Amino acid sequence: AQSVAQPEDQVNVAEGNPLTVKCTYSVSGNPYLFWYVQYPNRGLQFLLKYITGDNLVKGSYGFEAEFNKSQTSFHLKKPSALVSDSALYFCAAGDTGNQFYFGTGTSLTVIP
Amino acid sequence: EAQVTQNPRYLITVTGKKLTVTCSQNMNHEYMSWYRQDPGLGLRQIYYSMNVEVTDKGDVPEGYKVSRKEKRNFPLILESPSPNQTSLYFCASSSLDWTSSFGPQAFFGQGTRLTVV
Numbered sequence: 001a002q003s004v005a006q007p008e009d010q011v012n013v014a015e016g017n018p019l020t021v022k023c024t025y026s027v028s029g030n031p032y033l034f035w036y037v038q039y040p041n042r043g044l045q046f047l048l049k050y051i052t053g054d055n056l057v058k059g060s061y062g063f064e065a066e067f068n069k070s071q072t073s074f075h076l077k078k079p080s081a082l083v084s085d086s087a088l089y090f091c092a093a094g095d096t097g098n099q100f101y102f103g104t105g106t107s108l109t110v111i112p
Numbered sequence: 113e114a115q116v117t118q119n120p121r122y123l124i125t126v127t128g129k130k131l132t133v134t135c136s137q138n139m140n141h142e143y144m145s146w147y148r149q150d151p152g153l154g155l156r157q158i159y160y161s162m163n164v165e166v167t168d169k170g171d172v173p174e175g176y177k178v179s180r181k182e183k184r185n186f187p188l189i190l191e192s193p194s195p196n197q198t199s200l201y202f203c204a205s206s207s208l209d210w211t212s213s214f215g216p217q218a219f220f221g222q223g224t225r226l227t228v229v
Binding site: 006009034036041042043044045046049090092099100101102103104105 | 116145147152153154155156157160170171202204217218219220221222223
């Protein structure tokens, strides 16, 4: 079955430190990969995507993600975390059949 | 402003009473989809539509219906709601132009919190 895994339900990081939110996928073919962020009582907002090309993708708000085909991973990263980055983060994959698969989400808390 | 609009935002209903959650987008997107979000399960796709009159099941379609009579609208219908359909629902739309710098980024609505008692 196609799936996206986010192994950490919760990630805590101190403000100013680098952050990583992990994502691995099991989707056939060459899936499109995404990161979305959800703030309380809001819909999901797009952060970045990988379609093809450079394995390091830069997105909104200083976030970036590294695609690793051999490890089927697409980890989200930011060099210096802000308190305002605290939110729920979702990794997603789209297959060639146009279905999308989301991970279970990782709650990021940035501690002042 | 590009947006996906869902209504209502909050709904409490009783078991068995048919309801419809509306979704409308103003971006002329071909692709629209519905998700439900449950704690510990993330978002699961219910139905999706590639274009007018073209719909297909996602991962959890049981108990739901959709229709796509117009490009901008994609209502979610619960013919006989049950308590296990209590959830937070999101509608999303995206372009199918994979070469676009924006596609296939999905735009999400604000969500509809449904409670079935």
